[in-house]
Amino acid sequence: MGNPFLEVIDESTDLSLIEQARNGSRAALEKLILRHQAWIYNIAIRMVFHDQDAEEVTQEVLIKAITRLDSFQGKSQFRTWLYRITANHVLNMKRRGGEVQAQSFSHYAAAINAIPDLDLPDAKQMPVDVPLLVEEAKVSCTTGMLLCLDRKQRLVFTLGEIFGASDAVGSEILEMSPANFRQNLSRARRDLYQFMHGQCGLVNPDNPCRCPKKTRGFIDEGHVDPAHLQFVPQHRQSVAEAAEGMARSLEDTVEKQYATIFREHPFLEPKDQTNWLRLLLDTGDLRNTLRLN
Template identity: 35%
Template sequence: MVSDREMDWELLQQARGGDFSAFETLVARYERRIFGLARRIVRSEHDAEEVVQQTFITLIEHLHDFRGDSAFATWLLRIASNHALALLRREAVRSTASLADDIRHDGDGDPPFPSFIAEWRETPDQILARAETRRIVQEALDELDDKYRLTFLLRDVEGLSTAETAEALGITEGNVKVRLLRARLMLREKLTRIFGDEARAVAPHRHDED
């Protein structure tokens, strides 16, 4: 059975040879996924469509640049995320600080400890199986500061490596790790208040009380 990675490579080779139908097949395979990523980053369907167009224009222009060091999907998602981030910066979609700012505050210090901790009533996969809870999760994600939200999207949702996420956001790998940890903790606290079992709440532990 041919793997997705092998299929992508074969289609890419055909597209490089001038087979436009192979290129169209690549577009069909990844258009929805790229749109989903772009929509979550720029929060606008119109802008997300622009990101999709720019991503595939870039693909046409750089068909011969992909060397297979990573999966084609990862490479393409990195291109899409770069276009989406560039659009965010260019249009100032949100009046937040620069995505790469305050690096000095992303050191190795202790992350903020959640004020409410409890075992969830259901497992994460059971929670995400319902459309309503997917909406709640998305709303919780939207409430995060951009630098944490985007790190979480690229690293945990789209599966980019730490190095690839760092490259896309223009920060160090160490900053990616710290931002990802903080994003996970903040999301965990937000969602625990909805899905947690208050009967099994745990008193928060603070490092300054040691």
């Protein structure tokens, strides 16, 4: 589907699918969930980092949404209702994945600096092309930086800076004022971009940290698995391409260069979620609760 975080969206298809699902159409419910699950997954991956944990979080959110669908009365947009469930879940869920150990920017910098600068791995010994490994190291490292933000900042940054949601849309989902949303986004940008400006060489050429130099070290430390690339193989389009028409544009500043790094991250598709959803809908209790055909 298109970007659900646009200022103005057409929800006619969603509303039609909701009505059909309430009347027992399993096919309509599947279509409704599959329209939104990749967006929920892309929020989850930035909250917990590891793909398996993100899939688990996505499933938990979808189960909540499916079982509460009858409570949606159309008094707010479906987008607001669904992503408010998502936001509340990821802000209050148990720690998992990359969150298990609390991370700070100082600790993250120390961990990166402790990884030696090495030559690129031998292409003949790698199961994938070396440039893919470098890209995996870059996306893994910059995604990991998000874990140094607290949960609220991380979620606000994901919605506002990466997905380009406006203050009005972001504040509606997070149930805060637009001014509060802007303040949280400003703090997240400040903390993250100050760290990157002092540590990362992607924008500031004075910094010695370079993704190609760290790639082999990331592999040796287990942060990048050449046999299981978490980000790059699933890359069908960038976040910026998926979120085309995003409301929040970027001014031509150094901050834009940092924000662009995150908007160029891959927009990921969760693995095998269709089969998971069908297995879920086949459970007797849920079928009876939803009165599915």
